[in-house]
Amino acid sequence: MLGQKSAFYEAKLGRMIDKLHLVSNNLLDPDWAHCLLQDLRKSVILDSMYQKCFEIKKNGKFIAAIKTRPRHENMNSLAIQLNPNSWEKFRELKCFISMFSNLEDVKISRIDHAVDVNISLSNLLKQMRVRFKKINDQRCSITKNGNVVQGVYFGSKLGPELICIYDKALEMKNRLGVYRKILDEPLGVKTRIEIRHTKNKIKVKKFFELNKYKDISPFDCLEFMKISDEAPNNKWKDLLFMHLEKDSLAEAYFYLNKNNNFKRDFGKYFYEPNIRQELDESYRKKLEYFFSD
Numbered sequence: 001m002l003g004q005k006s007a008f009y010e011a012k013l014g015r016m017i018d019k020l021h022l023v024s025n026n027l028l029d030p031d032w033a034h035c036l037l038q039d040l041r042k043s044v045i046l047d048s049m050y051q052k053c054f055e056i057k058k059n060g061k062f063i064a065a066i067k068t069r070p071r072h073e074n075m076n077s078l079a080i081q082l083n084p085n086s087w088e089k090f091r092e093l094k095c096f097i098s099m100f101s102n103l104e105d106v107k108i109s110r111i112d113h114a115v116d117v118n119i120s121l122s123n124l125l126k127q128m129r130v131r132f133k134k135i136n137d138q139r140c141s142i143t144k145n146g147n148v149v150q151g152v153y154f155g156s157k158l159g160p161e162l163i164c165i166y167d168k169a170l171e172m173k174n175r176l177g178v179y180r181k182i183l184d185e186p187l188g189v190k191t192r193i194e195i196r197h198t199k200n201k202i203k204v205k206k207f208f209e210l211n212k213y214k215d216i217s218p219f220d221c222l223e224f225m226k227i228s229d230e231a232p233n234n235k236w237k238d239l240l241f242m243h244l245e246k247d248s249l250a251e252a253y254f255y256l257n258k259n260n261n262f263k264r265d266f267g268k269y270f271y272e273p274n275i276r277q278e279l280d281e282s283y284r285k286k287l288e289y290f291f292s293d
Contacts, residue, residue: 016286017084018114018194022097022207023076026105027068049075058086066100079109090211090291097207106207113218114194115279121150121167121191125248127226127273130154130163154250160201163221168192193279195219211291217280224275225249231269240269 047053050067057063064082078101087093097106117124133154151166169190195218197203204212227244231237243252256262 016114016283016290017111017210017213019110019112019196020080020082020084020108020207021110022080022082022106023109024078024101024106025076026101027078028099028101050079061086064096080106084290088290091293094208103208104206107205108202108207108210110196110198111202111204112194112196113283114192115219115283116168117191117193117275117279118189119191119275120189121165124165124191125152125250126244127224127249127275128165129223129225129248129250129253131221131223133161133163133221152248160197160199161221162196164192164194164196166192166194193219193222195221211287214284214287214291217283219276219279219283222276222279224273225270226273227269228271236266237269240266 045053045055045065047067049071051069051071053065053067055062055065062083063086064080067079067081068077070077070079080097080100082093084090084093087096094103097103150170151164154163154165155161167190171192172190197218203216203218204210227237227240239256240252243255247255253262256266
């Protein structure tokens with residue numbers, strides 16, 4: 001449960017939609033938009049697809065990237081990349097977007113959902129798998145904010161759905177130089193789950209309808225299973241332990257599911273922990289606050 005010994009931080013500190021890529025073909029007066037950007041604290045960035053690109057920061061933290069004047073005729077006239085967590089409320093984000101385009105014309109081209117859990121990366125991987133996806137690399141290097149951390153990918157980096165799980169505590173330690181404490185919890189145990197959706201995996205296409213995600217779980221693809229202490233001790237349980245200690249639940253499932261009978265043969269040794277329910281609840285509560293008046 002979220003209230004007692006939860007795997008997740010309270011909703012006010014949890015993550016939600018971690019990244020948004022927006023596009024529109026109805027850019028409001030381009031010259032006016034460029035003048036507006038001149039008044040914002042921003043820096044010019046290079047982009048192979050757009051001639052005018054600005055990166056906006058606040059207190060050194062990335063807020064948004066605004067791209068206009070596409071280099072090719074078949075491209076959208078406006079592209080915006082941002083992190084919604086930079087705005088406390090959705091109404092504030094809408095005001096920002098409306099400076100550049102009519103909201104009804106803005107569409108979502110990419111959306112990243114994220115949540116942080118107070119479970120170590122290794123322990124999380126021993127009780128989580130992604131349906132219909134294999135781990136690309138059992139352990140790989142992931143660059144976040146200029147730092148290389150340990151993590152895993154599920155799915156293709158070029159596909160419409162990519163799941164990235166990495167050691168957020170290590171990434172923050174490398175970035176900040178020291179461990180911080182949040183709610184008196186040591187930052188040394190913190191794992192980030194990110195789910196990136198593009199193309200047909202985006203369930204809500206229009207930006208002004210983003211609040212529909214309050215009733216949608218982006219984490220349906222995740223499955224959590226943990227070996228029960230009450231499961232009988234025999235060679236099959238020992239086999240499971242051997243694979244879990246060596247690899248992860250995803251790898252154990254792959255190796256022991258050659259005949260597609262993993263759950264029939266090994267299901268009785270597992271129980272479903274509350275992680276998935278807590279994950280959905282944390283995500284929903286954060287969104288409810290973000291979209292509230």
